[in-house]
Amino acid sequence: MKSFSSTSFANDHAEVLDLALAAVNKHPQALFTDFQWFLYEARDTVFFTAPSRTSFTKDTIGNLVADMVALAPQLTHGFVGARPGQPFPKHVLDAITNIEEVDEFDGYPDKWVSKSVDIFERDDLPLFRVSAAVRRGGPDAEGRASMIQVRSSHALLEGSDSALLTRSASAGHGIMSDKSNKVSLGTRIKGKLRGWSMTWTYIILANLLSPPEKPWGFKTLAIKRHRLRLLANRIGVSQRSLMFALVTYALNGEGAEKHMSKKIIGAAYTMLDGKRHDADDDFFRVRALQAKFKVHEDFLTFVRELDRTVCQIEQKDITKFQVMMNSMFHTLRGINKFWKGLPGTRFWRFNGGMHIVLTLVPPHRTYGPMTHGMMEPIYCGAWHPAANICTFCPGREYVTLNFSLEQRHLPNVDKVEQLLAKVEAMDIVSSGRVVVEDEGL
DSSP: OOOOOHHHHHHTOHHHHHHHHHHHHHOTTTTOOHHHHHHHHTTOEEEEEEEESSOOOHHHHHHHHHHHHHHOGGGGOSSTTOOTTSOOOHHHHHHHEEEEEESOOTTTTTTTOOOOGGGGSOTTSOSEEEEEEEETTSOOTTSOOEEEEEEEETTTOOHHHHHHHHTTOOOOOOOOSOTTSOOOHHHHHHHHHHHHHHHHHHHHHHHHHOOOOOOEEEEEEEEEHHHHHHHHHHHTSOHHHHHHHHHHHHHHOSSSOOSSOSSEEEEEEEEEOSOOOTTSOSSOOEEEEEEEEEOOSSHHHHHHHHHHHHHHHHHSOTHHHHHHHHHHHHHHHHHHHHOTTSSOGGGGGOOTTOOEEEEEOOOOOOOSGGGTTBOSOOEEEEEOTTOOEEEEEEOSSEEEEEEEEEGGGGGGGGHHHHHHHHHHTSOOOOOSOOOOOOTTO
16 A cells, blocks of 8 residues: 655645545554554553643634644544544534633643543544643733643654644654665564564563553653753763663662662663664654663662663664564554454553663754743653653753653652752762763753
8 A cells, every 4th residue: 555644645635635535434544554553552642731821712722733733634544534634623623622720730730641541432533632721810920821731642643743843843754764775684584583573472471471450650740951961961971861860760769679670670762863764664753772771779870881871772773673673563463454352452561571661752842833822841741551651851941751650650750859959969070971962952
């Protein structure tokens, strides 16, 4: 089947739109890549929330959704009755938007963040929702009149889309792989074999060993960017490594009893890599990597070794893991098409011993009509079954840390800021390393 990019939708070519419509009429997720299909089947969700000086109404929130769809046309497909690239009629806008009045914004955004299972309850509605909590009596002392929240299936939006929309820029994807940059035949064959083997290994282990569903929770933090910048420079590590270390060290805990591991913390982390190739997914810009962080009781030793570990990983060929994962997604989709009973519901609760997922999204800096009146801090995060996740969202003034965790980890989230203050107060001897790149922070 011909590939249909969201850029094609935005160009409004009648023939392409007709072909896209014919495809989704046969199957709502026909235009999804294998990676999109995987996230849709897992019921992965993402969220964006921020305060605003605007007091939203049902009409103005509908206008906001219309602007979003114009900039991110992938939001118009994936559901029964979808018309790719076309604006939503009013009854659809009314169904996916919500306005509520509140006295204060105490407890926000944490009280708002959830697994967002309601997105999937009706298969005839778009796979996203937009809500606003509006303060009675107008803006509070900080100028906040509303809190706005966007929730979506992860199959439709990723962190770079959120960053682009925040700047009122097009989030249309086009074909994201680079067909001119060929992955070697050996790498491709090895990736496919590893992906096929990993698929069946995970299906078998998941259906045998997957734990029951665990109590889950969500929590957010907002930290001033300059604190992280100054401390990273003092220690001689990148800001990204410092943030990864603060989170994993705090969640794991100090002392003999560890909440994740006494020896090695298994982590997956994501990055945007400009060196695309023909084996990349055609929709997603993000690339996933695996890391193992050796546990040290001394934080400075821990963060410096973590920084070296990340540097070493990225100096190697970082395409291999993603090629294997893409092959795994393709194999899973084929198996599921052959028999709907596989990979099974238990599969999505199996994390293969991975302790945490760390995601640094591109900077979210408000600009243009889409985010007129929006204020910092800006929160952006994700949920995936059985995966402890911390999403780092940098703005101009703040970096927010957005946690989706087993409830047993939630009390340790507050220790992140305590650890930051403790390390800031240390007399730190320079490592001698000069960190040049700012990693988008």
